Amino acid sequence: MPIKPLTEDLRNKIAAGEVVERPASVVKELVENSLDAGANQISIVVEQGGETLIQVTDDGSGIPQEEMTLAVQRYTTSKINKANDLFDIQTLGFRGEGLASIAAVAELEMVSCVNGEGHSVKVADGIAGEPEPAAGVKGTQVTIRNLFYNTPARKKFLKKQRTEFRKIVDMVRRFSLMYPENGFKLVSDNRSILDLKPESLEDRIAAVTDPLYKENVLPVSLAKGDYLVTGFVGNLTLVRKKPGEQYLFLNRRFIQNRMLNSAVYNAFKSLVARGEFPFFVINLSLPFDQVDVNVHPMKTEVRFKDEWRIYHVVKSAVEQALEPILSTIPDFSQQERGFDFFDRPPAENESQSSIGFQPPSEPPKLDRAKSYATNLAGGEDQEEAFDFESMWQVHKKYIVSQIQSGLVIIDQHVAHERVLYEEALTAFDGDALAAQTLLFPEVQEFSPDDYSVLLEILPYLEKMGFRMKEFGETAVMMEAIPSEMAWGAERAVIREMLDNYQEYQKKYASFQEALAASFACHAAVKAGDQLTHEEMSALVNRLFGTKHPYYCPHGRPVIIQLSLDELDHRFERT
Secondary structure, eight states, rough: OOOOOOHHHHHHHHHHHHHOSSSHHHHHHHHHHHHHHHEEEEEEEEEGGGEEEEEEEOSSSOOGGGGHHHHTTTTTOSSSOOOGGGGSSSSSSOOHHHHHHHHHEEEOOOOEEEEEEEEEEEEEEEEEOOOOOOOOOEEEEEEEEEETTTTTHHHTTOOOOHHHHHHHHHHHHHHHHHTTTTTEEEEEETTTEEEEEEEHHHHHHHHSSOOGGGEEEEEEEEEEEEEEEEEEEEEEEGGGGSSSOEEEETTTTTOOHEEEEEEHHHHHHTTTTTTOBBOOOEEEEEEEEEEEOSTTOOOOEEESSSSSHHHHHHHHHHHOOOOTHTSHHHHHHHHSSSOOTTSOOOOOTTTTOSSSOOOOOOOHHHHHHHHHHHHHHHHHTTTTTOOOOEEEEEEEEEEEETTEEEEEEEEHHHHHHHHHHHHHHHHEEEEEEEEEEEEEEEEEOHHHHHHHHHHHHHHHHHHHHEEEEEEESSEEEEEEETTTTTTTTTHHHHHHHHHHHHHHHTTTHHHHHHHHHHHHHSOOOTOOOOOOOHHHHHHHHTTTSSSOOTTTSSSSSSEEEEEEEHHHEEEOOO
């Protein structure tokens, strides 16, 4: 095939592939333009997860009639003029690709008003028409319809509309945290999702997450030379089991940087375990000529002149913010506790990365537990009776009983977890689990994306014994909870289930198994819960009524058997 230049249309579609990955990418480009235009109020309207409609309206400076056609062409921008400007970028956009890339894969209409005079321009198949007079808006309104209508191969890679919508919510949340002094409104399918007024960052955090966050954040403020680190970190109440609430901004631009994330995580290292993620909103300000933001069209990756210096400044800033917590924790010496969890070399099945506190993989544990369970269940003593009279609780963690051939030890948490897991799976296909009515119904508020997940799994929650009804835009009134669950734990259990739901789906064969495992893990009795003799007996009876009593849904063993031979060997009787 001979070498020849690509057509303009094909060049635009290739460029669009780097800028417009999904509906949230469109929202990002349009909101950046609005902020660069000095907008104070920005409204975003989407339909069907942004697939059929995305409309962004602002009250910014607007675009003059003579520049409207230029604005939708590639490599046209008002933000840089010469090569040196690339090393002093003070705007969110600068590449001149956003509108052109969007117009290449969607139908675009733009209305803008300058000095009270409004005009509109339409773009179809990447070709802009002539500007026409239009009813003026105070600023600019860009309407995108039928995203990827002319690139069906790209369209088929979109996720479910609910998933794409959650990505849009997360994108708007990022901007609202970057610019708390701005107003943002998000409407989806004629339903108001966010309506944020100008406010402080602390109030904005509460507005886009949960009102409880305001009571559980610590201010960050540290100046070192020409670096300034500000923002908030959450206390231990806001530590969650999944990433997603870590916001790192550079000169009011959202960035993704593993090293700077690790600076925050390492400041928390004596407070959280692997697989736990602290909440933070960190704003890093530094001279524009010390960072290169022209690395990737998405503009979320950057390069620093002195990344290690920035790492230590960020870490110091967070450690300083955490001092009130750290000062209340006993300082155990190495001799007293052996060694620190974060100082020891990782075990074979643990991640060696200090970036994200990743937990060990589940399959090896599951295989080991199943192998152990097979040997235990298939042994010659499998019919031995569990001695319910000679049964006691050890350290409020383990249930111990003697059998003819030795001892049996049961982990009370994972035992109850196995019971609840199988009962939840049975309930999904039959009658709902028993529920206990709350004396005082409790209102629980959620972030928009968490609320979206809640609605998705609501029928299954009801099968497990939760009873709730809508109460406002992103809140529910909890009227009853599963009878197995402790009073007062409903808020924490629901939030833990939402946190773990998507992660659990990667480890289980079906949607139902993932949800049942999440519920069982967080509703089961915990290590440290005191059990009466009757409660221990009931738990053990229910455990041996399950299909797989020897390992929990995550693969941990439930039962350990110590034979008399092993005990004799330990005491050197043999």
